[in-house]
Amino acid sequence: MAKWRCNSCGGTYFDVQRDGGAYFHACGAIPNQAYQPNPTLPNHDPRTHIEVDNPRDERPIPGLIYLDGKPHKQVPHFEERGTMLAPCDFAIMAEGKGRTQIE
Amino acid sequence: MATDAERNRGLGAYSTPGVDPKFDPTAPFQFAATSPEVTFHTKQVQPPAFVYIGREDKLDVGIWSAVPNETVNFVLRIMRPDGVVIANAYSFQVTSTRTVNAFLQELTEGFLLSMTARGSGTVFIGQTFVRASLKRGALAGPLFTQEFIANYLTAVHPLMWPGGEVLRPVDGPGAPRSVTGTTPAAGAEISETVPATVRWRLRGFRFVLTTAVAVANRETAFQIDDGANVVSVTPSGFTQAASLSHGYTFGLGSTVIQASAGVQHIAPTTDIILAPGYRMRTLSTALQAADQYSFVQYQVEEWNEQ
Numbered sequence: 429m430a431k432w433r434c435n436s437c438g439g440t441y442f443d444v445q446r447d448g449g450a451y452f453h454a455c456g457a458i459p460n461q462a463y464q465p466n467p468t469l470p471n472h473d474p475r476t477h478i479e480v481d482n483p484r485d486e487r488p489i490p491g492l493i494y495l496d497g498k499p500h501k502q503v504p505h506f507e508e509r510g511t512m513l514a515p516c517d518f519a520i521m522a523e524g525k526g527r528t529q530i531e
Numbered sequence: 532m533a534t535d536a537e538r539n540r541g542l543g544a545y546s547t548p549g550v551d552p553k554f555d556p557t558a559p560f561q562f563a564a565t566s567p568e569v570t571f572h573t574k575q576v577q578p579p580a581f582v583y584i585g586r587e588d589k590l591d592v593g594i595w596s597a598v599p600n601e602t603v604n605f606v607l608r609i610m611r612p613d614g615v616v617i618a619n620a621y622s623f624q625v626t627s628t629r630t631v632n633a634f635l636q637e638l639t640e641g642f643l644l645s646m647t648a649r650g651s652g653t654v655f656i657g658q659t660f661v662r663a664s665l666k667r668g669a670l671a672g673p674l675f676t677q678e679f680i681a682n683y684l685t686a687v688h689p690l691m692w693p694g695g696e697v698l699r700p701v702d703g704p705g706a707p708r709s710v711t712g713t714t715p716a717a718g719a720e721i722s723e724t725v726p727a728t729v730r731w732r733l734r735g736f737r738f739v740l741t742t743a744v745a746v747a748n749r750e751t752a753f754q755i756d757d758g759a760n761v762v763s764v765t766p767s768g769f770t771q772a773a774s775l776s777h778g779y780t781f782g783l784g785s786t787v788i789q790a791s792a793g794v795q796h797i798a799p800t801t802d803i804i805l806a807p808g809y810r811m812r813t814l815s816t817a818l819q820a821a822d823q824y825s826f827v828q829y830q831v832e833e834w835n836e837q
Binding site for chain 1: 597625631709712713716724812820
């Protein structure tokens, strides 16, 4: 049960929960320091919150199926109608700036 | 005193020699009760099952589990073509949690009489969903010919065919789950995203806000969006000044309570089913750069969404 710091947003989290389940971190929004609600000003920026730069999203890509312990994805069958399972590398939605283990 | 006619009723000690017929112990027993109306074949009986496993048929098993390294044990009773009934046992171990783990198992030819599936480490209903069907061809091929079981199981409550239920993963109660969320960096909001393969129903969400020395009146709200559009915003209704540490709870069915000591605030949250990609976030007013959210903990009811 390791503790990590996200290099994109600075949030810290455990990758495994107390019940043994996996936890998938995804960067959240941060307050917009350049927030300026006055539309008459040249630096007008109505956004109260903005997304982090290059956010990290550790959720697995949709459609993964594990066959014999190896990740696969359903792809169109190359000869017949329907789909087939093709091996693929395990991937998350977005790597972002990575993460650093702190415990 | 008994007459000769009374003494001569039946056989035995009171029978009169030369009058009553002699007792014959070899005579066949004559059953005098009523015979049953229905009779049964005991030879050349047809198999009591309608599923025949051919040589090209295989058992297709899909397991989605939130329990790490969960093993699901199957036992199949099959009547071979020679009439012998055998029990085959198979074990399938989950490699990756909250993802479909697929298995294709060769089977013995014959009539399938029964099937059971039991978990090894699953405690709560809703943690492990198992689907088993008869298939012809490759694992990803479309030739499903018979669905046997599709339901959640535990180590104590197995699934069975025939007689079991075929359900969707989102039917029935979900599994309770307590999640420790990400502690955001100073000055950042809390943000929790629903994973891709689950459906959540939020029961309660709690966190602590520790404000820095910078003077400002912060106000916290709890927001739920679908990844792009906001669907619910619940303000706490409380303003937190500088240099304080207050706990906030947004609970299903709660009413607004502001503790007189100012350390715990409770507000209701909306009863929303959270699909994959939905987000639960804080929405703060006047949040300062050194303010810190921490101790993010929430309880959800979880279902498999695949």
